[in-house]
Amino acid sequence: xxxxxxxxxxxxxxxxxxxxxxxxxxxxxxxxxxxxxxxxxxxxxxxxxxxxxxxxxxxxxxxxxxxxxxxxxxxxxxxxxxxxxxxxxxxxxxxxxxxxxxxxxxxxxxxxxxxxxxxxxxxxxxxxxxxxxxxxxxxxxxxxxx
Ligand code: FES
Numbered sequence: 001x002x003x004x005x006x007x008x009x010x011x012x013x014x015x016x017x018x019x020x021x022x023x024x025x026x027x028x029x030x031x032x033x034x035x036x037x038x039x040x041x042x043x044x045x046x047x048x049x050x051x052x053x054x055x056x057x058x059x060x061x062x063x064x065x066x067x068x069x070x071x072x073x074x075x076x077x078x079x080x081x082x083x084x085x086x087x088x089x090x091x092x093x094x095x096x097x098x099x100x101x102x103x104x105x106x107x108x109x110x111x112x113x114x115x116x117x118x119x120x121x122x123x124x125x126x127x128x129x130x131x132x133x134x135x136x137x138x139x140x141x142x143x144x145x146x
Pocket of ligand 1: 126
């Protein structure tokens with residue numbers, strides 16, 4: 001005589017977990033470009049005469065890489081030895097500042113867009129437009145905005 005009573009032990013209690021979605025804050029940075037009064041025929045001396053905003057030295061820019069000058073909103077690259085290029089450091093996707101340059105690629109940290117360090121073109125979205133080129137002038141070992 002065995003009394004086998006099988007009773008269900010499982011007692012499913014349902015709970016509803018509510019997750020609050022965090023609101024994403026958007027930061028809009030406006031970069032105002034100063035007007036550039038270019039005058040011809042100035043003496044071309046290297047030194048402390050500010051013909052443009054000095055960005056840095058060529059030795060700051062690694063070959064194949066680059067450096068981001070946040071205050072100026074410019075990224076300077078050296079895609080090949082002795083060739084320096086400059087682009088807007090403001091990502092064309094949503095305006096973040098690009099974050100790094102390596103292996104010939106400028107990367108925006110916000111949504112991981114990739115741009116060519118050679119011509120600023122888009123290598124990987126979500127950005128659909130390349131970084132606009134900026135003019136720079138290399139005087140000796142110093143790089144200035146032209
Ligand atoms: S803002 Fe640069 S990838 Fe979105």
